[in-house]
Amino acid sequence: MPKHKLGLGILVSGEGSNLQAILEAIAKGELKAAVKIVISDRPDALALERAKDFGVPCICLPPSNYPDRKTHEQNLVKKLEEFQVDLLVLAGYRRLLTSTLIEPFRNRIMNIHPSLLPSFKGLNAQRQAIEYGVKNSGCTVHFVEEDVDEGPIIAQAAVPVLSDDSVEGLTKRILQKEHQIYPLAIQWFSEDRIRVEGRKVIVERMPQEM
Ligand code: GRF
Numbered sequence: 001m002p003k004h005k006l007g008l009g010i011l012v013s014g015e016g017s018n019l020q021a022i023l024e025a026i027a028k029g030e031l032k033a034a035v036k037i038v039i040s041d042r043p044d045a046l047a048l049e050r051a052k053d054f055g056v057p058c059i060c061l062p063p064s065n066y067p068d069r070k071t072h073e074q075n076l077v078k079k080l081e082e083f084q085v086d087l088l089v090l091a092g093y094r095r096l097l098t099s100t101l102i103e104p105f106r107n108r109i110m111n112i113h114p115s116l117l118p119s120f121k122g123l124n125a126q127r128q129a130i131e132y133g134v135k136n137s138g139c140t141v142h143f144v145e146e147d148v149d150e151g152p153i154i155a156q157a158a159v160p161v162l163s164d165d166s167v168e169g170l171t172k173r174i175l176q177k178e179h180q181i182y183p184l185a186i187q188w189f190s191e192d193r194i195r196v197e198g199r200k201v202i203v204e205r206m207p208q209e210m
Pocket of ligand 1: 014015017018092112113114139
């Protein structure tokens with residue numbers, strides 16, 4: 001674990017509300033980390049504007065600028081290393097990662113997914129939850145591995161699914177929880193409290209109520 005402040009690299013594709021929550025937690029001193037670089041795969045991502053508002057370096061690396069997926073990911077790794085990123089945070093990044101990017105950051109890549117994994121992996125998790133008829137859903141922060149939404153689980157938070165819930169309503173309620181648990185999980189990482197034992201993530205010095 002670095003002696004310096006934990007350096008974050010954040011990959012985004014869209015809204016960037018989780019990016020905003022992370023930047024706000026840092027500004028409030030609740031999260032002791034520094035966002036070194038925000039990288040989007042889409043030039044029109046609102047997340048890029050949010051990064052600029054906070055004065056954080058941000059760039060766009062569109063996959064279409066590269067001959068193939070591998071070269072795109074190799075360039076991402078190069079950038080992340082150049083900006084001295086310790087932990088890679090996926091915040092609404094809508095691309096699957098392969099070993100080219102995962103291997104150099106093994107157990108140092110986090111993602112947040114809008115369901116209680118292992119339920120409702122993949123796209124449209126909120127719609128899947130409503131259509132399945134579950135009474136609770138939520139969000140999951142997990143380490144990223146090659147299989148989608150499969151890595152060891154770091155933190156989860158639940159929200160009720162209402163009988164007349166809409167995808168928009170549930171999405172909004174889940175996002176509020178996402179904005180709480182993502183900065184928290186990153187803070188645990190920065191305090192070196194996270195240990196991965198096979199599928200299990202042990203968070204040391206956890207208060208009883210969590
Ligand atoms: C969130 O629902 C997150 O769980 C999923 O993508 C969405 C990103 O939202 N991975 P935002 O871009 O952070 O607002």
